[in-house]
Amino acid sequence: MKIPRTPWLLVVAAGFWAAVQLLRLVGFNDYYLFIANLSLVYVILAVSLNLINGIIGQFSLGHMGFAAVGAYVSGSITTLIFKLSPNVAAHYPGFVLALVAGGVAAALVGVAIGFPTLRLKGDYLAIVTLGFGEIIRTVFNNIDAVGGPRGLLGIPKFSTFTVILAFALITVAVIRNIAESAHGRNMIAIRENELAADLVGIDTTGYKVKAFALGAFFAGIGGGLYAHLLQIAHPTQFGFIYSVQVLIMVYAGGVGSLTGSVLAAFALTILTQLLKSGLSSLKSLTGLPIGGDWYMVLYALLLILIMLYRTEGLMGTREAKLMVIPEEDDK
Amino acid sequence: MSAVLKVTGMSHWFGGLKAVSNFNFEVPEGAIYGLIGPNGSGKTTTFNLITGIYKPTEGKIEFSGGDITGAKPYRIVRKGVARTFQNLRIFGSMSVLDNVRVARQYAPVSSFLASTLRLPSYKAEERARKAEAMNLLDVLHLSGRAKEQAKNLPYGELRRLEIARALATNPSLLLLDEPAAGMNPKEVQDLMALIARVRDEFKVTVFLIEHHMKFVMGLCERIKVLDFGETIAEGVPELVAKDPRVLEAYLGKKGGH
Secondary structure (H helix, E strand, O other): OOOOOOOHHHHHHHHHHHHHHHHHHOOOOHHHHHHHHHHHHHHHHHHHHHHHHHHOOOOOOOHHHHHHHHHHHHHHHHHHHHHHOOOOHHHHHHHHHHHHHHHHHHHHHHHHHHHHHOOOOHHHHHHHHHHHHHHHHHHHHOOHHHOHHHOEOOOOOOOOHHHHHHHHHHHHHHHHHHHOOHHHHHHHHHHHOHHHHHOOOOOHHHHHHHHHHHHHHHHHHHHHHHHHHHOOEOHHHHOHHHHHHHHHHHHHHOOOOHHHHHHHHHHHHHHHHHHHHHHHHHHHHHOOOOOHHHHHHHHHHHHHHHHHHOOOOOOOOOOOHHHOOOOHHHO | OOEEEEEEEEEEEEOOEEEEEEEEEEEEOOOEEEEEOOOOOOHHHHHHHHOOOOOOOEEEEEEOOEEOOOOOHHHHHHHOEEEOOOOOOOOOOOEHHHHHHOOOOOOOOOOHHHHHOOOHHHHHHHHHHHHHHHHHHHHOOOHHHOOOEHHHOOHHHHHHHHHHHHHHOOOOEEEEEOOOOOOOHHHHHHHHHHHHHHHHHHOOEEEEEOOOHHHHHHHOOEEEEEEOOEEEEEEOHHHHHHOHHHHHHHHOOOOOO
């Protein structure tokens, strides 16, 4: 009989879940749990962006625009349900459906943006996606039904650690399985040499739109989880600077390496928090005029160092073993 | 023999420059057909027009009886026209094996869902893709390199890899853009034998562009000579080689200007 392959990704996720549950018993407080949750949301955003920027090689700068669509759509749905009956536990199936609806809405926006823009290359595509990301954000800023500049308030706190971890696991598993499939090969070929990809019979435009839609779908899920973690969807949360932050995670981890994106999402989320609190306490201890907000300076400095001394990021295009699906006769 | 490729009245302008002027030719099925001419005579442009990278300003391109003028490149490839490039276009960071199997696009690929879930249909398809690709690598003496990153291969092997990749698209017409460029005499000899063998084994028509006169004269059954976008001679190698206009284009006018 054939022995099924150990689902290492599931094992690691389950181990992480169990570890956090155990640590909760010995002083892993709500703040730490929040950082774990936030890291997992960034895992979803970074891995989905890596599909677009890394695997198929289309430079997108508007990822947070898709996250905003997911946040507002799912947030609107759950606030409505919550108003009707404020019983949190009963609403989890509805919450999951609302997240998926947010993802689908983001994917549709992705396709709508993708068709006219994906003929563009490199810098041009980057600028156009940046513009579209800002348009999406500004639209929400001006729709009064979702709070306009005040943001969509009163979103129920449905994003628990378990839910976020489950969605992060699904995101990583799905994108890995696609990247490691024949479709993934076609996408990498497009990244490597678009003309040659065209001339071996790959529908390059079709693939770009599909990758854009899929990346946007998971960004929408990530945005929805984010809104249900912070209990608010606000236009400033989805600004350009946050798209850049996700982009930085992708590049720091290694563009094209999903493992790298996962690691960098954790590392940089934790680092941001450490810098913020570290600088605040340094200020109160020494009286130096550098407060918590100066974390961006050190963060940016770190990036400059990465780009100067390790351009390929943490992982390059390498993957951890659990992210590689071995071929049948290679075992 | 019927023509696998028929080009009628094809012209192409780049702005004010006429790169290709009123081309008419037929490539007979099963032939090794050569297109020669000095630099800038419109050879690569002709390939780019046939493969759909450019759309001809005027004229018609028929392949296997169907009109392919202005069709999208990937659709033309799937109909059975494959090509290699003058300056190599390899998927550098991919393995040699992946370079070849990525080109098997003529057969349908499972949906994203079936691929993600690794359904049996997807696995069967992957086995077929791999077996075919390995077979092609064998024919082109590259199977020992299957797992290597393509960019690490030496030049001569990269040229063969491009041919393997083109063959993986299951073509009936194979366009080779200067296949002997940068090769030493020994490699050129081997390549001539290889191309003849590929034609017989894969039942393809070969249409090639080349500067290397000995190569073209020794391999092609029919030759078309271009100069400044115009056809100046066409026929069997022995006659073309004696044509005064061909000699003039290649060696200059008798008595000078």
